[in-house]
């Protein structure tokens with residue numbers, strides 16, 4: 001499934017720029033530096049595909065990648081940028097809210113959480129927005145190769161507890177490392193199931 005073409009399609013700054021809602025899509029959300037670009041690169045097996053979304057000017061866009069004709073991968077801008085100007089943040093939040101509430105073909109949101117840090121306040125805010133928008137979401141732990149000792153187990157347990165507060169959350173957590181490739185096949189199959197041939 002992911003062996004086929006996966007190409008950067010477009011960056012979207014306003015709702016009227018969204019591609020036609022004619023196929024399923026999944027989106028990826030996470031705090032800046034959570035490892036979102038690395039994960040998308042690992043998923044698609046293409047180094048640098050998500051670099052477009054990290055180049056200055058592209059960081060406030062909703063970036064679309066086409067998985068052949070089967071569906072779209074949607075890279076949402078990283079949140080939690082303290083230094084972004086308020087007006088810009090507000091514009092972006094309005095676009096995000098409108099996207100999440102209105103995108104009928106959005107099959108699932110993947111919320112990326114750093115396996116060293118667990119769920120932070122901004123992550124809860126995004127999850128509350130997903131709850132309110134009735135978009136089912138699933139947590140993906142990133143950088144699972146990083147925690148030492150029992151650290152990973154503790155973070156998984158605390159994430160599990162936190163997720164119980166969110167009605168739109170999937171109970172299953174996908175634990176990944178873009179560095180070692182752990183969990184990448186699991187995430188691929190979760191996406192493939194949402195995009196029937």
Ligand code: GDP
Pocket residue numbers: 030031032033034035036037038039054078142143144145146176177178179180
């Ligand atoms: P983004 O801002 O969410 O797109 O994050 P990036 O993908 O650019 O990654 C942020 C930093 O974390 C970079 O220095 C990556 O090399 C590092 N990183 C990303 N994924 C992993 C991982 O699975 N394991 C480790 N050890 N480092 C990672």
